[in-house]
Structures are given as C-alpha cells and as structure tokens.
Amino acid sequence: MAGAQTDEAAEAVRGPAWDPVVRLTHWGIAAAVLLNGLLTEGGEAAHVWIGWAAFALLALRVVWGFAGPEEARFSAFPPSLSAARGHVSDVLAGRRRTHRSHDPLGALMTYALWSVLAVVVATGIAMEGGPFPEPGEAASVAFVSAATADEVGEEADDDHDEAGEGEEDEALEEVHEAAANLLLILAALHVAGVALESRRFGVNLVGPMIDGRRRGP
C-alpha cells in the first residue's frame, strides 16, 4: 500500500499550486485585515473603503469557490469536524497524509476566517453605510483628514445618539470590534498552522501562495 501511494504522495505532499485568483484574493484580504485592524481608525474614509474592498475580494473568492479550478472549489475542502480530528491525530502520530486542497484543519480555519470576516464587514456596513458619503450629514465624515477623523467621528456619533440609534450603533460597534480582534487572532493561528505544516513536511507552503509554483521537498 505504501508503495502504491509513494508517487501520489510525492506529488501531493508539496501542496496545491494555487491559481492567481486565489493568490490575489488571499493577499488582498490579508493586507486589508492588517491595515484596518492595526493602522486605520474606524470611521475614517480609508477604513471604510478598505473594508468594502475586503468585501469585494471575499465575494470574488466565494464566486471562485463555485467557478474556480478543482483545488479552489468548496467541494475540494468541505468543512468536516471528523476529518479535522483525523488530521489532528495524524499530526500527533507524525503521519503525513496528502491533501489535494487545504488539509481538513486548514479548511476549518479558512471557513472560520471567512465567516468572521463576513461578520466584520456586515457590521461595518451597517454602521457606516456605503463607500460614498451621504449627500447630507455624513459627507464630512468621509472626506476629513486622518488627523481630525476622530473628532468628527464622535460628532457624527452624537448625531446618531440624538436620532435614537445610539444603542444599536454601540452594539454593532462592539460586535465589529470583537469580531475584528477574533479575526486577527485567527489570522495569527493560521500563520502558525502554515509554519507548523511547512516544518512537518519540510516543504515551503508559503511559496505556492506567492508565485503559484510548487516547491519540491
């Protein structure tokens, strides 16, 4: 059995060669999450625009999950707790099994990242609305410089308070922040997981996500 598997294993151990759409959406979303999570401030025009861009990239990745090549399709990495458990026991036992797309644990992480990102995006849109400022009151919010963004943002919040939307907005903001923090933690775990699997197989798994080419073991 081991003999029959060797060839396939040698091919698949290197991991999938990711196509350009997967690569662009992956790094685009990674950049958007880092920028909005660590650099820009909520309410700032840049924050809103980057959030919308992340939404667009996520949407494209979902379309690609149905229309893309085999290893990019959702059917290639279905979310399965039992498969993930099997993968964990593989890791603990030092077994190396081959996967044509994400490994089962990586697949769960992928879906977790996407769903949390969807929550962040949805709450963000609920708070800020479209990427273009409303003609009336919020026009100032989008086009102020970064230096005064906080101040104006607070004023805008006050306006909402008067309109009686304060509680709802506060709840949205809390969910938005909690989900964003969770997203950053998941992203860190994701990086750690990739590092662990790369070490375990002695293969650079990051390379194929950068240039789409497989690395030999």
Added chain:
Amino acid sequence: MSRRAVRAAGRAGASGRPFALAALLVVQTLCAVFFAADVAADLSWNGLSLHAGFEAVVALALAVGVALGAVEMRRTLERSRRADAAAQAASGAFAALMEERFEAWGLTPAEAEVALFALKGLDVAEIAAVRGAAAGTVRAQLAKVYAKAGVSGRGQLVSSFIEALLDGPLPGARRAAGRPEAAG
C-alpha cells in the same frame, strides 16, 4: 543563445497571462461592489428614479461580467494546465526515448552528455565551455556519437528522434508520407 532559449522554454509553462486576467477580474469585482453599494445607497435615499434604475442595470451587468469572467478564467487555467501536462508528457517521452537509444548505441556517459547537448542545439564551442573540455575532444566525442548512431551528422541525429516521435499518432504525417509512394 541556445542555452538561454532552452531555459526560457522551460519557464514558459508559468506564463503571466492568467495572472493578468485574474488581476482584471479582481478590479472588475471591486468596481462591481463599489458601484452596487452606490446604487443601493442612491435607492435608499431617493427611491427609484430613472438615474438609479439605469445604474442598477449597469451594476447588474458588471456582476454578470464578473461571473462570466470567472468562468472564462477557469477555462484559461485549465487550458494552460492541459498544455503544461502535454508538454511534460512529451518531454518525458522524449527523455525516455533518448535514454533508450543512447543505451542501445552503447554511448559512454561522456558521449551521452555530449549527444544531449548536441540535441539541445549547442555548438561545439558551447559544449566545450559547458563541459570544461577542449573543442577537439568534444569534436572527437561527437564523431563517435554519430558513428555509433549510424548518422552523418547533427542534422540526421536530430531527425532520427523527430521521426521516432512522429511515428504513428499523426494521421497528417502518414498521408504526406504516402503521397510520394503513390506518385512513384
């Protein structure tokens, strides 16, 4: 020049066209989402107007364009993967054929290497430079290769391989080969 050509041919598999297509798809999606968001905002502030309705149609067309672009992108990827696989199979077949012949001709390892470089299109001076040998040595080795293979020179050596590879699977080649017979 020929060495560079060989290396370039090896790299041609990972072409930049799918990447450019994918980048275009990403830009298209960004446009579609931003446009759709703008239309949604317009509709919620001002209700349905001719302007907003027209914009909604444009946004819808953009979204359909993204979906069709994705399908087209998949086709392009699959086509280039099939071509890569075919090229790999062909080069694998050629390598197997070469090994088999070199063995049948009883080439020494040094002669086999010189023959391989000759097949790749390197001239005597280039082979000598690659192997760090004198041009005279290479010329003598090549002469031995041609003698053992029973060919008159490099041209015939190359055509003997091409003939073997074209044997059989190409109906066009067989028809062309049959014509002179019919005439004679």
